[in-house]
Amino acid sequence: MTLDDIQRRDATDPLAGFRSEFTLPEGVIYLDGNSLGALPRATAARLADTVTREWGQDLIRSWNTADWIGAPQRVGGKIAGLIGAQADEVVVADSTSVNLFKLLAAGLKARPGRTVILTEPGNFPTDLYVAQGVQALLPDVTVRTAPRETLLEAIDDDVAVVMLTHVHYKSGARFDMAAVTAAAHARGALVLWDLSHSVGAVEIDLNGAGADLAVGCGYKYLNGGPGAPAFLFAARALQADLASPLTGWMGHAAPFAFGDDYAPAPGLDRFLCGTPPILGVAALEIGVEIALRADMAQVAEKSRQLTALFIDRVEDRCAGLGLTLASPRAPEQRGSHIAFTHEAAYPVMQALIARGVIGDFRAPDILRFGFTPLYLRHEDAWNAVEILREVLVSEAWREPAYQVRAAVT
């Protein structure tokens, strides 16, 4: 296989046209869209319009005239189309962490007599920390962890909610959503899926899997911008049984009646809390709309191709240079990012970034490379490996400047 072959593959890529919808800096191969997605070209104009016309000219009236008030449901409904959900099963709100808290508390209350949140060690930290916060706050609640090999066996009659991240943030390992959900249901537990590292890059069918609850991130493969609002999902049949612990006015049945007593809004609206962050939602909507125009089966297929090509090339061209694959080899068992361990992972990544290949480091020894199908080419995966090889062969990463840790690593 040669670079020519790879470029021919790019030439026939049915998603190739999407690349031009993103701003990608010159000289950069961006393999960190799993952490912060790239900027859609349409976002700046949309934000300028939201700021200058909607806010600046129409001011408070835009809550009605620009439908700011309906933005959480409108954009949530669009995200639903990416994750196999109905439009009234998804709202945009708050952060992933806050949404985890809401749904954990609601899930526990919906399973009276059960007091355990079950998760796996090494889950994304905020998922673990939020669950631990629920444990510290609510009497009798316990967070139990079990490694994924024995996870299903750990679901007993005490487990109210099984909380898992669909695609693991470090390894990229992917759960079989349908199988785990079915096993949990057989034992009477709800499942809460964190889709942060999968939405927009791999196929997700929440309704098909019979999923109960989910949260997800707007700033990774959805390209919603830094700290974009997050979303949450609750299956329609479950919604009436769920109470949000964060009972802000936007989740009230009649927020503009300004009454003294809380009454939850019907359906999922009750999981709104404060005033929606309009600038963030506007930027997120642009990213979601691009993803909606892509065929998710094609996106997922290209994700498998890109990641498989990257693994093959690394193991070929960087053999003997200290890298070990830390992601599942089988494409159906992983998401759209690939992890390799290296004993000098931090400085190696710094040297790569200095050469325009942006991935990231995850403690203690992981080099992580994300492949966003909408804006990456097979050629990018190929070229990134050549630069990685050069960094390792030359030992360029030994330069002192690359050893200095940044605040955010």
Add this chain to the structure above:
Amino acid sequence: MTLDDIQRRDATDPLAGFRSEFTLPEGVIYLDGNSLGALPRATAARLADTVTREWGQDLIRSWNTADWIGAPQRVGGKIAGLIGAQADEVVVADSTSVNLFKLLAAGLKARPGRTVILTEPGNFPTDLYVAQGVQALLPDVTVRTAPRETLLEAIDDDVAVVMLTHVHYKSGARFDMAAVTAAAHARGALVLWDLSHSVGAVEIDLNGAGADLAVGCGYKYLNGGPGAPAFLFAARALQADLASPLTGWMGHAAPFAFGDDYAPAPGLDRFLCGTPPILGVAALEIGVEIALRADMAQVAEKSRQLTALFIDRVEDRCAGLGLTLASPRAPEQRGSHIAFTHEAAYPVMQALIARGVIGDFRAPDILRFGFTPLYLRHEDAWNAVEILREVLVSEAWREPAYQVRAAVT
């Protein structure tokens, strides 16, 4: 007094120069900055730079190079300068509603043996609803209300947190922060102040009042944009005793160590939860910086002048036309907005808006007019009253179109 006199007052207004820092649409007298502040001229360029350069070009690196990671503390530190707090006593995070939840739960835990949240009926709905949500979530916690006339007497040994809105959202009535705080402390309770309707428009001295906890809104007098991030304050001496119930990764002592066990960050950083909303924080920072350049004593004095002028003129020019003042008459007892009742308040406000005077309606019968000292002139208050008089004298508000309720009223 004539319009000439008023225009002369504007000509010598020491804050007059600030008006040109805002975009105000032609033909509009904007008296709703207490609900959504106007757009600063610098915001569009700041957001364009944040989007196009920081996000688009520098991508993930901006967490370090643009100090996105330090934004909650940086902007919080600036807000501290507006409310009589130290820089390390304020962070920007989440929404006002979510921050109320965090501080109520933390305050209850910091006063073991005490189980009551005391507030007043008719407080801003989200404050009441969030407190009721805490009551529903945590065993033994009770929300008690007492009208402000008997509020201090209602603080007994069971009260953990007295939660009050500094300036009432409807009437504009202002609490004496120092007196109430001292009375609560004498009875062993903490006080949580909601500054949403006062920050940026009236003098606030949290440290001077010995205040414990506070939250506030970014999109009213701080001009941070629709749904701007909120802020929270906790007095330095209290911070080590406070545990956030929302234990997201950004509040961890070492978020980028990615460990499995939660450990709170030192100081106020523990009240951060999810990834900070960078676009919203960038817009908010512009609004806060403008307010910081103004002399808060001059701002508060102009607020008193504008509101007093408005009351005087309404009671003079609209006498006998069905309006009754529903705000305190004494300037030191109110904030920067004025409420009048009218039996047809909704259509009257619609007719006013159609004529370019934008205030708002609050159920059931309140016309509310906000006076933002940084961009309003005395002439605006004068002219708004003339238009109000014309609407009432002509009974223009009887037109059927003005009776139709919008989604957001």
